[in-house]
Amino acid sequence: MTQLAAPALNLRVGELVEVRSEEEILATLDDKGELDNLPFMPEMLRMCGQRFRVHKVAHKLCDTITGSGMRRMDRAVHLAGARCDGSAHGGCQTACSLYWKEAWLKRVEPGTPEAEAAAVGGARPSRPLLPLLEVNSRREPGPDGEERFSCQATELLRAAPVCLPLKDLGQYVMDVRSGNAGVFAVLRAFLVGVFNRYQSASKRILPRWLWIRGGSRWGWLKGRAGARTPVADLGLRPGELVRIKSKEEILKTLNDDLLNRGMGFEEEMSRYCGRTARVRARVDRCIDEKTGRMLRMKTACIILDDIVCAGVYNVSCPREFVPFWREIWLERVEETRPA
Structure with missing residues (x-):
């Protein structure tokens, strides 16, 4: 062809x-x-x-x-x-x-x-x-x-076979010129990227007492649940209103790898803590990008309306993933109906 x-x-x-x-x-x-x-x-x-x-x-x-x-x-x-x-x-x-x-x-x-x-x-x-x-x-x-x-x-x-290093300034110019992000947002994303690179390097070459907040990435997430992470089943359905729990509450459900029963919680997701949103759907299957296999979840997750990864902590990436939420990270909000 x-x-x-x-x-x-x-x-x-x-x-x-x-x-x-x-x-x-x-x-x-x-x-x-x-x-x-x-x-x-x-x-x-x-x-x-x-x-x-x-x-x-x-x-x-x-x-x-x-x-x-x-x-x-x-x-x-x-x-x-x-x-x-x-x-x-x-x-x-x-x-x-x-x-x-x-x-x-x-x-x-x-x-x-x-x-x-x-x-x-x-x-x-x-x-x-x-x-x-x-x-x-x-x-x-x-x-x-x-x-x-x-x-x-x-x-x-x-x-997309070519890697784009953090120091490639052309990508930030393109972010602004294309309208993907404003100057302040691009500068913030660049500085967060530089800081995360420093944190990663410090854990490799510096003694522990010189690490900044334990060498954590910007967003300061550290799981506190240990090896066995808790579970909750709220039975949420599309259209229901929920509130994303506080970061402190969610960290208590994560292990050292920021996982809850295999599902990851990321820094970008923590930006939405405390926000209310409507349930868009229950999710129980997704394709594994590495292998092409269909992964089927033992326990369904939730996706929320208008909640996406905005790339704030990830060099203004425009991909806008839809995050998956464990129900234990959410709480149902009772809506007041007018008389």
Whole structure:
């Protein structure tokens, strides 16, 4: 299959774009349904022809597979409200923010009517992409015959092969120019990154009495529960209002690795302690990015409306993960109904 090159759009946060037709997108993909090693996934097909605002410019991302730090991504954005629903990947509930290559989008000039934009793009073909994408959404089964998946999250190391060191100042300029973050937010994220690097180095080369607060990363998390961590089952359902417990209460449920029965609590999550939010869904399965296996949780977790990893403690990463919450970290809020 011949891939067609497309000019760079140099999109910024807030710009209006339209997802190209399936036929146009197909012309950009290789035989594996990828562009620059980034898969176009079946879950994205329903968005063809639709308009979205650019939510973030995805010029970098955090490596959650090998922990190598930040990595560079070229000509890609995240669109507002465009998250993966996992429908073609075994019902995965991670709700990842989808990556869109600029070649799959076209800029919409202000005032362009919907009908005119559709006419210019032509009529939508009938699913020419679906067979190709469905085949490539699976990997070879494991030795035990277990089904394994392939998606944007599992292939990010191939799509973003170049590491982006903390000292690369160009990434911070891009954060500001693209509209991803303001100057103060970028400066704060950089300083937090420098501090965390110092903390990591100090634990390797300095005596313990010279460590700052035990060598902890910014956010100062230290589990206090010991090896056996407690559990709670609130039976929360979508739509219920909850309050995220205080950091001190949550630390009492974590072991030394900041885990509660295998589920991690991170510094970014601690920023939301004390906030109220509504339950969006109960989560009991997600794809392991390293292996492509579907992980099934013995105890369901919770995801909350409008709560995402904002990259404040992670060099302004625009990826915006949706955190998973143990029910023991939450408390139900009784709502007062008007008379």
